[in-house]
Every structure is written in C-alpha cells, then in structure tokens.
Amino acid sequence: MLAKSSLPLRLAAVLPSGLSLRAYHVSTPPTSTSALFAPLPGTEEEPTSCESHFLAVSSPDNGDNKEVLIYAIEVLIFTTESLTTLFVSKADSSGFSTRLDNPKGSPSIVGAITSTFAEYLLEPRLASSRVVLSLFARAQRQYLFPGSSDNAGKHVLDDRHLIKWWCRIFDKILRQQRNDSAATAHLLVPGCDKGETKAFFPPSFRADPPAEPKWINSYPVNLMVTNASLPPRHLIPRLPDDPKARFLDDLDGEFVDERGNWRSVKDLTHFWEFMSYRQECSAGRLVGFLWLVFSKDQAKYAASNELPQSEYTQKRSKPVAQPDPMTPSNSQRLENGAPEVSPQDPSTLETLPTLHSPPWSSPVQPEPEPRTSQDVRHRNGDSAAPPPTEGSSLPGINQTRGEIEFDATEYQALMDHLLQTDFTGEESAGRASRSWVDKALELSGATTFGQPVLGCATPALAQSAAAVEASSAQVNLLTGVRKKRKADVIEDASVRSNGVELTGIAAINTLAAGLVRKKPKG
Numbered sequence: 001m002l003a004k005s006s007l008p009l010r011l012a013a014v015l016p017s018g019l020s021l022r023a024y025h026v027s028t029p030p031t032s033t034s035a036l037f038a039p040l041p042g043t044e045e046e047p048t049s050c051e052s053h054f055l056a057v058s059s060p061d062n063g064d065n066k067e068v069l070i071y072a073i074e075v076l077i078f079t080t081e082s083l084t085t086l087f088v089s090k091a092d093s094s095g096f097s098t099r100l101d102n103p104k105g106s107p108s109i110v111g112a113i114t115s116t117f118a119e120y121l122l123e124p125r126l127a128s129s130r131v132v133l134s135l136f137a138r139a140q141r142q143y144l145f146p147g148s149s150d151n152a153g154k155h156v157l158d159d160r161h162l163i164k165w166w167c168r169i170f171d172k173i174l175r176q177q178r179n180d181s182a183a184t185a186h187l188l189v190p191g192c193d194k195g196e197t198k199a200f201f202p203p204s205f206r207a208d209p210p211a212e213p214k215w216i217n218s219y220p221v222n223l224m225v226t227n228a229s230l231p232p233r234h235l236i237p238r239l240p241d242d243p244k245a246r247f248l249d250d251l252d253g254e255f256v257d258e259r260g261n262w263r264s265v266k267d268l269t270h271f272w273e274f275m276s277y278r279q280e281c282s283a284g285r286l287v288g289f290l291w292l293v294f295s296k297d298q299a300k301y302a303a304s305n306e307l308p309q310s311e312y313t314q315k316r317s318k319p320v321a322q323p324d325p326m327t328p329s330n331s332q333r334l335e336n337g338a339p340e341v342s343p344q345d346p347s348t349l350e351t352l353p354t355l356h357s358p359p360w361s362s363p364v365q366p367e368p369e370p371r372t373s374q375d376v377r378h379r380n381g382d383s384a385a386p387p388p389t390e391g392s393s394l395p396g397i398n399q400t401r402g403e404i405e406f407d408a409t410e411y412q413a414l415m416d417h418l419l420q421t422d423f424t425g426e427e428s429a430g431r432a433s434r435s436w437v438d439k440a441l442e443l444s445g446a447t448t449f450g451q452p453v454l455g456c457a458t459p460a461l462a463q464s465a466a467a468v469e470a471s472s473a474q475v476n477l478l479t480g481v482r483k484k485r486k487a488d489v490i491e492d493a494s495v496r497s498n499g500v501e502l503t504g505i506a507a508i509n510t511l512a513a514g515l516v517r518k519k520p521k522g
Contacts, residue, residue, distance in 0.1 A: 095154025
C-alpha cells in the first residue's frame with residue numbers, strides 16, 4: 001500500500017507518532033530543455049525534458065504560534081530516452097525545530113523527510129532502464145532560508161559530516177528491496193584518495209560482499225552513458241549550478257577540436273584530478289559528488305565499472321598540465337563567515353543538510369509556452385489536467401506531481417520570493433512563511449495550499465531508526481581509557497559454543513591433555 005500512497009501518507013508513516021507537520025509540494029510539468037551531455041560535433045542534442053519539484057514542511061499553526069517553514073528540498077528531474085536523472089538541487093533547514101514536539105531519541109526528521117521524498121519521486125521512474133539519483137554536497141551556512149544562519153537552533157554540518165550525512169540518506173534508499181533493478185552508490189571527493197573516501201561510506205558497506213560492493217569510489221560513467229569511449233567532454237552531465245558544469249564550460253572556452261577533445265584534459269582521470277584544484281573543491285572545504293545508479297542491465301557493466309578512466313585517481317599528485325587559471329565568477333564564491341558548528345546529537349532535526357547551490361542562483365528553466373485558461377492551476381481545483389507531456393508516460397509518474405503545478409516562470413517567481421524573505425528570528429520567520437504560502441496562492445489562483453501530516457510511526461520503529469542513525473554518525477573519540485588487567489580480561493571473556501554461552505575462565509581456549517606433548521627429561 002505504501003508504494004502507491006500519497007506523499008502525506010508516506011511522510012506520516014516515517015515520522016514519530018503524534019508529530020504534526022504541514023507539507024507544501026509544488027512542481028512544474030516536464031518541459032523541453034538543453035541536453036545534459038554535450039553532443040558530438042556535427043550531431044544534434046539528445047531530446048531532454050526537465051521538471052522541478054519543491055517540498056517545504058512547516059510546524060503547524062497553534063494559535064498563538066504562527067506557522068513556520070522548518071525544512072525545504074528541491075529536486076530536478078531530467079528525462080531522456082536512455083536515462084532519467086534526479087538531481088537534488090538544494091536542501092536547507094531554518095533552525096526552528098524547537099517548535100516541534102519531537103520525542104527524545106527519535107530518528108532525524110530531516111533525514112526521514114529527505115529519503116521519503118526522494119523515494120516518492122524515484123519509484124515510478126525505476127521502470128526506465130537506467131535511473132540516477134545524484135547531488136554534490138558542499139557545506140554552507142544557508143541556502144533557502146535567508147538569515148537562518150543567525151538562529152541559535154540551527155546546527156550547520158561541516159564538510160565531512162555533511163558528506164557522511166548524505167551517504168547515509170543514499171544508503172537508506174539503496175537498501176530498499178527491489179527485484180527489478182540493481183543499484184550501486186558511487187562517491188568521489190576531489191582531493192581524497194580511495195582510502196580516505198571510504199571513510200565517508202556508511203557503516204553498512206562493510207557487510208557487503210567484496211565481489212559485489214554496493215559503495216564504490218568511482219564516477220559511474222559506464223552506467224550513465226551508452227558509449228564510455230567518447231572524449232570526456234561528452235561523458236559528464238551539465239547540471240544546474242554544479243561545479244562540474246562550470247569546469248566543463250571553462251574547458252570548452254579554452255579549446256575543443258573537431259572530434260570533441262580538449263587540449264589540457266585528455267580523460268576522466270585527468271578531469272577529476274583537475275577538479276580537486278578548482279576553487280569550489282580546494283577552498284579549505286571538501287565537496288562530495290554522489291551518484292545512486294539503478295539499472296536493469298547493470299550486471300553486464302559490473303566488470304567494467306572499475307575502468308581506470310571511470311575511477312578517480314588514488315594518488316593526490318599535481319597534474320602534469322594545469323588548465324589556464326580562471327577567475328571565479330559570483331556563482332563560484334563560497335560564503336565567508338563564522339566556522340560551522342557540528343551538532344552534538346546527529347539524530348536531531350537540525351543537523352542541517354545544507355547542500356550545494358548558492359542562494360543567489362536558481363536552475364535555468366526554458367521559456368514557457370503561453371498558457372491557456374485550460375492549464376492546470378491546482379490539483380485539487382476544478383481545472384482540467386493538461387495533456388501528457390514528454391517524460392510523463394511511465395505509470396505512476398503523474399501521481400508524483402505537486403499539489404500545485406506551476407509553469408517555469410511562475411515556479412521561478414515563487415523560488416525568488418522565498419530568497420527575498422527573512423528567517424532571522426521566529427517572528428520574521430512566521431511572516432516570511434505566510435508570505436511564501438500567499439505568493440503560491442496568488443500565482444496559482446488556488447484557494448487552499450498545504451496538506452496536514454500526522455506522524456504514526458511506532459516507537460519501536462522510531463527507536464530502531466534512531467539507533468541506526470546514531471551508530472552511522474558515531475565519532476571515534478577515546479579519552480581516559482583504562483587498560484584492562486589480565487584478570488579483568490578473564491572475568492569479561494564470553495563466547496558461544498553450539499549455542500551455549502560460556503563465561504569467565506571456561507571461555508578461555510585450552511588444549512586437551514592428550515594433545516600436549518611433554519618434553520622428555522634429561
């Protein structure tokens with residue numbers, strides 16, 4: 001039942017019992033856009049459609065306390081005939097988790113909402129032959145809620161904890177039981193070798209068979225393109241506000257020959273090595289590139305997944321030829337400010353998964369076609385739904401549309417409005433939240449917006465999830481450790497033999513008398 005349930009029901013199933021929220025989901029219809037992968041010289045771009053999904057959740061209006069947005073996430077979905085790409089563009093929390101009566105020890109609300117929303121968008125699209133969920137994680141103090149970094153309740157994860165946090169979110173999605181497609185997770189952290197990158201993997205990767213790893217330190221080129229032998233220029237997707245895309249554009253401006261080759265970067269290994277010297281990856285903060293790949297024919301690619309050109313080099317040596325220095329643009333700047341604070345309790349709500357796209361930039365959407373009075377304004381309204389568009393033919397995809405569906409221009413106006421609000425304090429955050437909801441109603445012409453969510457997860461489920469979350473985020477820090485004496489070791493020894501627990505001295509391995517050969521005297 002859960003597989004086909006609505007988003008509010010899915011959220012209720014994973015949130016602690018009694019926890020009350022309000023969910024706001026808006027989207028755009030699939031619209032033609034530029035191809036993610038550059039075409040070969042003289043060939044046409046692959047037809048590609050893009051749709052945007054934005055989910056914001058708020059604390060309820062309790063009379064005296066105004067409703068306040070506490071978390072938001074944006075996912076862009078690019079669809080072609082051979083590949084569907086879900087790109088987590090932005091994610092941010094506002095710092096007002098104290099407004100929620102979240103039981104102590106409950107799993108991360110932000111983590112539960114994030115993984116559930118990604119699953120909700122992902123599941124109906126897995127009918128495609130290849131699907132990729134991707135993002136790049138870069139720590140920053142705020143993305144979607146202006147002024148929220150000044151709130152004392154907002155805990156901003158540093159770069160390492162942020163990458164680990166997203167790896168745990170991806171791992172939760174990865175471990176879902178699916179019989180129709182294989183899945184692997186891939187991580188690259190420019191500037192880190194293979195051993196250092198493994199430190200970011202979730203603890204569950206240690207239980208995977210070495211011959212069939214679920215987590216791999218690589219760029220999964222063989223699972224994302226149909227021909228991995230093309231020049232690297234045609235093997236990297238150009239996603240909005242992505243450091244890779246900016247590097248691709250800079251290399252294209254430097255030189256491209258008639259076969260699509262660059263002068264300074266000859267293969268993917270060089271590309272990723274050069275990435276570690278880019279400002280966004282070398283400004284004192286680590287950046288993680290994550291891919292979760294689902295493929296129905298993944299088995300035949302397993303052997304080739306570790307090709308040298310598809311895996312980031314294990315040595316952090318200076319490249320032989322560096323590209324010409326480039327002056328960073330405004331979109332490449334990193335915010336300066338006070339050091340980011342690592343939360344004391346990673347299982348709480350405000351372990352801020354601030355992501356990558358800077359707050360002053362938004363995905364570039366194609367110019368919309370003129371709308372008619374028949375266009376859909378609100379899914380619960382009286383207007384008729386629009387005809388099916390490109391990329392919406394798979395069963396169940398139409399059910400993932402937002403409560404309100406905007407065209408590209410209206411959607412961008414709503415996002416820009418949010419970035420012009422003020423979440424510095426609780427009073428201003430309440431006004432900003434109301435203003436954003438009112439703007440959505442104004443743009444759509446709808447009379448209502450937002451759906452209530454009442455958590456119903458059992459305490460046992462919540463405690464189990466919390467234990468996994470806490471163990472995944474545990475930091476090894478030993479202070480004041482006392483070494484045990486031999487006698488202590490004997491008393492503490494405990495083993496099992498044929499299901500019977502043996503404790504104390506009986507647990508020590510001894511040799512039977514008949515097996516001991518005494519040295520003859522003399």
